[in-house]
Every structure is written in C-alpha cells, then in structure tokens.
Amino acid sequence: MASVSVSHMILFIASILVAASVVGVFTDSISQVSEAIDQRGVSVSEDIRTDIEIISDSGSAAVYEDDTITIHVKNTGSETLTARPDQIDVFVNGRYKSADAMSVSLEGDASTWRSGEVAKLEIEESGLSGDTRVKVIINQDEEMFRFNT
Template sequence: MASVSASHLILFIASMMIAASVAGVFTDSIGQLSGAISEQGFDVSSEVRTDVEIISDSGSDAVYQNGNITLYVKNTGTERLAAESGQLDIFVNGQFATAYEVTRADGDGAWQPGTVVRVDIDPPQSSLSGDVRVQLTVNGDEEVFNFRV
C-alpha cells in the first residue's frame, strides 16, 4: 500500500513539474504575441491617419520641365510625416524612381497636416513623351497623377 502511495506521489510531482514548465512557455509565447499585435496595431493606425493629395495641375507646363517632374503634395491626413527623401515610393510609368528630392513648400521642418511639400523627381527614363503616370505612396496611401508631355 505504501509503494502505491509513493509511486502516486512521484507521478504527481512529475506532472506538476511538466505543467509548470509548459505554463512558463505559454506565458512567454503569449507575451511575444501580444507585443507583435501591439506593434502591428500602431502601424495600421499610422496608415489609417495618413492621407496625401497631389495638388499639382496636370495641364500646367510647370509639371514637366528640363526632364524633371515637379509635383506639389498636400498632407490632408492627421499623421505628421517626414519631409525627406526615402519616405515616399515613387513610380513613373511603372518604373521605380530613386532620384527625387522632397522640400517643404513654405520652409523647413516636418510635413505637418495641412502643409504642402514639393517633390522634384528625376524620372528613371531619359525622356518622357505622351501620357505619363506617376504613382506616389506614403505609409500605404497611394495617389496617382496623370499628365501629358
């Protein structure tokens, strides 16, 4: 009878040790999952608050001069954006443009809601002709601007 109690006690202690180690692993995994969900929520929140509008006139000769494209883009969202190169993804006629400069139209500083930036693009093609399509992406917000050269 005592041997049955001793074996039950050993099995009980072993099962408690296994349960404690499994609980520790689950707690760590749930903490990591919670952190990842929080980060993703912050990114989605930033994307939702970001909205820009290209306010350049597609019929103006000032859009395409000397082989460069000049666009004026207004921050119409509530997210404060960085007015610097590398924050925008720009495609000209489907080709990724890496040579561009972003400057605040009314001075230096961040791209606050309601302010306008000037984007000077050196298109990937050596010369443009006919219909031109420029796609601008900021924090997941896409805007398309079409003009004719």
C-alpha cells in the same frame, strides 16, 4: 499499500513539473505575441492617419520641364510626416525612382510635413513623351497622378 502511495506521489510530482514547464513556455509565447500585436497596432494606426492628395494641375506645362517632373502633394491626413525623399516611394510609368533622383521641399525649409501643408516633389526623369503616370506612396497611402507631355 505504501507502494501505491509512493507511485501516486511520483506521478503527482511529475505532473506538477510538466504543468510548470508548459506554463513557462506559454507565458513566453503569449508575451511575444502580445508585443507583436502592440507594434502592429502602432503601425496600422500610423497608416490609417496618413492621407495625401496630389494637387498639381495635370494640364499645366510646368509639371514636366527640363527633364524634371514637379508635383505638389498635400498632407490631408492627421499624421505629421517626414519630408525626406527616403520616406516617399515614387514610381514613374511603373519604374521605381530612388531617393537620389528626387527632392522634397516645404515652405520655409521645414522638415516636418504637417496636416494641411503642401510638399513640392521634383523627380528627375528624362525622355518622357505621351501619357505619363506618377504614383506616390507614403505610409501605405497611394496616389496616382497622370499627365501628358
């Protein structure tokens, strides 16, 4: 009879130890998943609040002069953006343009691009002729601009 009580006590203690270790693993995993969801939520919120519009006139001769594409992009979203070439992805006819091949300027040499403000992008590109497509991507928001040279 004492042996049954001892074996029950051993099984009870073993089950408590197993349950405690499982709870420790689950608590850590749930904490990591919660942190990942919070970080993703901030990123998605930033993407949703970002909206841009290319407001350049595609018929203007000033869009492409002296091997430089000049386009004006308006921040129409509620997110304040950073007006730096390394924060903007640009593709000309499907080819990625590095930050070294472009410049971004705002009125008054400001570095923050607030809602309603217009940035001037100057992209170095030689030898363009015919139909040209420029895609601008900021925080997952894409805009396409087409013009003829």
